[in-house]
Amino acid sequence: MNSSSQSSDVLLAARISVRYGDKPAVLRDVELDLRTGEVLGLVGQSGSGKSTLAMTILGLLDRKRAQVEGTIQFLGHNLVGLSESELRELRGRKIALVLQSPLSSLNPALKIRTQLKEAWKAHASGTAPECDTAIENALKSVSLSASDEFLRKYPSQMSVGQAQRVLIAMAILHRPALLIADEATSALDVITQSEILALFRELNRTTSMAILYISHDLASVAGICDRIAILHEGQILELAAAQQVLTNPQHEYTQRLMAALPRVPQPQTVSPQSSAAAAGRK
Numbered sequence: 001m002n003s004s005s006q007s008s009d010v011l012l013a014a015r016i017s018v019r020y021g022d023k024p025a026v027l028r029d030v031e032l033d034l035r036t037g038e039v040l041g042l043v044g045q046s047g048s049g050k051s052t053l054a055m056t057i058l059g060l061l062d063r064k065r066a067q068v069e070g071t072i073q074f075l076g077h078n079l080v081g082l083s084e085s086e087l088r089e090l091r092g093r094k095i096a097l098v099l100q101s102p103l104s105s106l107n108p109a110l111k112i113r114t115q116l117k118e119a120w121k122a123h124a125s126g127t128a129p130e131c132d133t134a135i136e137n138a139l140k141s142v143s144l145s146a147s148d149e150f151l152r153k154y155p156s157q158m159s160v161g162q163a164q165r166v167l168i169a170m171a172i173l174h175r176p177a178l179l180i181a182d183e184a185t186s187a188l189d190v191i192t193q194s195e196i197l198a199l200f201r202e203l204n205r206t207t208s209m210a211i212l213y214i215s216h217d218l219a220s221v222a223g224i225c226d227r228i229a230i231l232h233e234g235q236i237l238e239l240a241a242a243q244q245v246l247t248n249p250q251h252e253y254t255q256r257l258m259a260a261l262p263r264v265p266q267p268q269t270v271s272p273q274s275s276a277a278a279a280g281r282k
């Protein structure tokens with residue numbers, strides 16, 4: 001949530017419809033603009049089309065089954081029209097993805113160092129020391145140790161929170177302009193979840209990388225987004241400043257989402273006099 005998020009520079013402009021096979025469209029006339037440096041929350045219940053939107057942006061939809069109509073403008077390209085090799089060039093370098101289950105996204109048979117090196121080499125051709133420096137910097141920015149001891153670990157030797165940090169480090173190695181986090185904290189326990197959310201916010205603040213933060217859970221995105229888009233059955237119902245969506249939702253569906261948020265019951269406040277009186281009554 002840095003100052004650049006106030007600017008209206010559009011980093012990505014999607015105008016798309018997507019259908020799988022001959023079934024009804026899963027995304028219908030979706031219009032979504034992401035501004036440079038902003039954190040945009042994309043919230044909707046399971047099946048609303050969130051991952052389909054992420055995969056369309058990344059060009060990872062099954063080309064045989066999925067039909068995409070429309071355009072996605074990003075850094076001078078229309079992503080919808082790019083070839084597989086052009087997309088591969090952008091993926092991981094300009095647009096990165098972090099998914100839900102860190103342990104299954106990492107290769108269990110390879111040390112962390114090897115996986116980070118491979119991710120670096122996919123888009124860079126520098127020297128070994130340059131690679132080490134990039135890895136060290138990325139690990140530092142996700143508050144992980146770049147020690148030899150840590151880099152020699154296998155995924156199974158890490159906590160799930162550490163594994164998610166490694167994946168985020170991998171995603172930001174090439175300083176992408178856009179990070180897509182698809183339910184990136186949904187599988188984590190609440191404490192790890194809030195730490196990783198804080199990390200995303202910190203990364204956005206320090207690197208001005210834009211983040212498309214996808215979640216089924218409005219409560220979890222509330223604290224980190226500049227704006228929130230509500231997706232329902234393949235359509236964006238509402239897209240506004242996070243504060244507005246949370247305090248003054250316009251669409252009836254968003255109002256229902258807000259009403260369904262769990263609230264922590266407040267303990268009854270007991271004034272000193274009343275507790276003294278209660279003690280006296282015993």
Ligand SMILES: Nc1ncnc2c1ncn2[C@@H]1O[C@H](COP(=O)(O)OP(=O)(O)O)[C@@H](O)[C@H]1O
Pocket residue numbers: 020026044045046047048049050051052053062065
């Ligand atoms: N590869 C696929 N082939 C056919 N239908 C799919 C495919 N992927 C997703 N869908 C359907 O598209 C809809 C949206 O799915 P998805 O984008 O995964 O939603 P979300 O991420 O919001 O849970 C669902 O009805 C789902 O069944």
Ligand SMILES: [Mg+2]
Pocket residue numbers: 050051052182183
């Ligand atoms: Mg999904």
